[in-house]
Amino acid sequence: MMKKLILAGLILTAQLFSISSHAALFDDTEARKKILELEKNMQSQNQASQAVQTDLSRRLGALEAIVKNGLADTQAQIEALKQENARLKGELELANHNVEATQQRQKDLYTDIDARLRQLEAAPVAVAAQPALEAAAPATVDKNSQEYQLLELANGLSKESKHKDAFNAYDKFVKDYPNSAFSADAIYGLGYSQFALKNYKSAIATQQKLLDTHAESPLVPDAMLNMANSQIQLGLVPGAKKTLRDLIAKFPNSDVTPTAQKRLKALEAIR
Incomplete structure (x- = not known):
């Protein structure tokens, strides 16, 4: 009688261990599956983020090139305008000088004419x-x-x-x-x-x-x-x-x- 009881206990323990092992095996597979899916999703997100970052970097580089070229052109135009302004200022000063010189020569001319003719006409x-x-x-x-x-x-x-x-x-x-x-x-x-x-x-x-x-x-x-x-x-x-x-x-x-x-x-x- 005692032997039967011991045998029955062993059989029950084996069954319980088999059920527990099967359940543990089932839980581990599902976990791995979830982990793989999570890794796959993260990889997809990383790739998408990388693509967005690459596109942003490309666009930022293009904008920087445009701004750089625009600034260079603007600077060149400013320098050209400065040179043109300096040239026009020089021409204006020369023209003013010529006008003043002409007016003075004309004044001297008429003064001389008047002086000479006064002597002749007395x-x-x-x-x-x-x-x-x-x-x-x-x-x-x-x-x-x-x-x-x-x-x-x-x-x-x-x-x-x-x-x-x-x-x-x-x-x-x-x-x-x-x-x-x-x-x-x-x-x-x-x-x-x-x-x-x-x-x-x-x-x-x-x-x-x-x-x-x-x-x-x-x-x-x-x-x-x-x-x-x-x-x-x-x-x-x-x-x-x-x-x-x-x-x-x-x-x-x-x-x-x-x-x-x-x-x-x-x-x-x-x-």
């Missing part, structure tokens, strides 16, 4: 005025008439260098006696008074009127010389040269022609 200008101031009265004119007396008054005022009063007298004569035989004398005297008063533009216009309305008057050469003087004072040197050349060509024997020749020579000697 006596000749007074001589040029004499034909108008000492014009002989036509036989048909009454020297006691208001017309003649007004002209004599204007001439006297001009000789006394009372140019404003002379201007008013000549102006009144021209307006009151437009058809007078002394009209050319009065117009010339009016222009000369304007020149003496430094109203050069008006002097030119007045003497031009004499040339247009009294082309045969012996005062035409004097009027042209007075016009040239006014043009010089206004800085119209080319115009003055032309007026003097015309005077010399048209009236080679005029009393004022030598003065015109000297004046023209002085102008042409100045560059």
Whole structure:
């Protein structure tokens, strides 16, 4: 009886051990399977992460290259602009210097012209005025008439260098006696008074009127010389040269022609 009990216990113990071993074997296989799946998933994730990282690195490198090239181009453009700005600044300074030098030369030129012509004109200008101031009265004119007396008054005022009063007298004569035989004398005297008063533009216009309305008057050469003087004072040197050349060509024997020749020579000697 005892032997049977011992045998039965051994058999039961063996069965229990077999069941436990089978269960343990089953649990180990499932665990390995889970571990393999986990490793596979981790490997897949690592590969995906590596791919993303590689792509990000590639894109970052491309961006860095673009930025680097862009900065290099920008720097090159900045340097080019700096050089262009420096060049333009230099040209502007040179242009300003040339303008100032030209203005100074022009100022010196006109100063020199004025000084030379003042020396040349001191006596000749007074001589040029004499034909108008000492014009002989036509036989048909009454020297006691208001017309003649007004002209004599204007001439006297001009000789006394009372140019404003002379201007008013000549102006009144021209307006009151437009058809007078002394009209050319009065117009010339009016222009000369304007020149003496430094109203050069008006002097030119007045003497031009004499040339247009009294082309045969012996005062035409004097009027042209007075016009040239006014043009010089206004800085119209080319115009003055032309007026003097015309005077010399048209009236080679005029009393004022030598003065015109000297004046023209002085102008042409100045560059």
